[in-house]
Amino acid sequence: MLDTRYRVEIPGGIKLEAQVVGPIPRFFALAIDLTIRGVLFFLLSLAMIPFAALGAAELGGGLYLILLFLMEWFYPVLFEVLWRGQTPGKRVLGISVINDDLTPVTLGPSLVRNLLRVIDFLPLMYLAGLVCMLSNRRFQRLGDLAAGTLVISVRETAKPAAIENIEPLAPSTALLRSEQTSIIDFLHRSRQLSEPRQHELAAILDGVTHEPSENGVDKLHRIGAWFLGVR
């Protein structure tokens, strides 16, 4: 089964969950970062003109090469360490690099994962990285494996639909907690589901609700509201 949840037990005895992120958002983040780097590169080249005009082309050239070097190897490292694991591209996509114990990524691991980028790039267009990502559950590329890092989603999750105008209804039989949770989840998520799909799901419980599907959805919502504590 496809499951993007990554669980770690943290101090405090809590099992914390994070959603790991697959190749597609990471590709878009990379594309944005490459564009930004391209623009920076262009501006940097423009900035060389005054140096040449002042007869200090060699000095400008030296600075240019150093900045080029920093941009080539340290652009992601700098952002990941100083900006909570996010390069500008990752920030736009709402994803973030994190150590595999879910603590923020630090300089060392960030350096390792980004230096190994050249291997992930092989043989071309990050093919090795992609194959590696798709062959493990945490979508780690080779650099991530060596550095012990992963990329997770840090985007706000959608808030559940507010429950209004629902008359609570006590269930006719006692239900297990897990069953209650399922019904509450159904209530919360029904706005994200199409009408036919809702009916389809409600139809599964025909034997419990004793209602045809149209009313079944309604009845489940009312029972859900009851379980939530609406009186």
Add this chain to the structure above:
Amino acid sequence: MKQQLFEAQHEDTWARIEESLGKPGKADNSRILSEHYLLLCHHLAIAQERMYDAALVERLNRLVLDLYRELYRYRSETRLNLYAFVLRDFPHAIYRLRYYVLIAALLFVLPLLIAGTWTYFDDEAVYSLMDGSQVRDVERMYDPEARKLGREREADTDLFMFGFYIKNNISVAFRCFAGGMVVGIGTLLVLLFNGMFIGGIAGHLTRLDYVDTFYPFVIGHGSFELTAIVFSGAAGLRLGYAILHPGQFSRLDALRLAGRDVIPMLYGIVIMLIVAAFLEAFWSSSASLPIAVKYSVGGLLWALVLGYCFSGWRRESR
């Protein structure tokens, strides 16, 4: 307690914490942060235990995760303590990886010596190692006649070369390290190739008797540069060997441990190559200094670097 009552009781607190997390700087107070963290851990545990619905558990989980990341943001590891690093961590890392350093050094020095001897005794040999235009460039650079005619390099040119050496040399070292990920083959090739190349040039120039221009130039920065390349090779081999022979660990765990193990090495390589680029651009290039000074300072630098490499040993055996 019904979920809705629980939510109603704590909604204000959660909203306040969510807001404070949105504005960095406000949540920086570590005492408040840890109080929030403990409280939210508690709430999350309750929500999980009572099997409140997924949306609430997810929201609390997100809050705890954000607080956790905030809480562990400032760790001593992030603050680079240069002093402790140079005196303790780097020599210790060299000691820890000593076998890899030894093998990397052999992989670099042996081809260097072989290629050097070969090009020294065989006039044609250098052309089998590199192409003709490269050989001509190198010959022109170190030709004693041309040196006398050419003017002293200007400070501007030195700066340009500094940038050039930084970009080139550190990139080579990084690639040498990264090559370790291909079960060490990339590292192996970079070490062998660079050893052969450098040895070939040295042998060829010695044969042409350009000794007084070549060796005084390279001896100074060579100490830092060649050693750093060997270290990057050692770091790469550490990765490669972890994949090839993970020992009692799973292959993934071995790789991850190796990744953590080489981090001080990477910092050290960068520092050493910046020093090397500085020496190469501003010290080695100056033609006005007498050759004797160049040799003695160069020798001193080599003694310093090699002595430093072994400084981790003493500490360990105490």
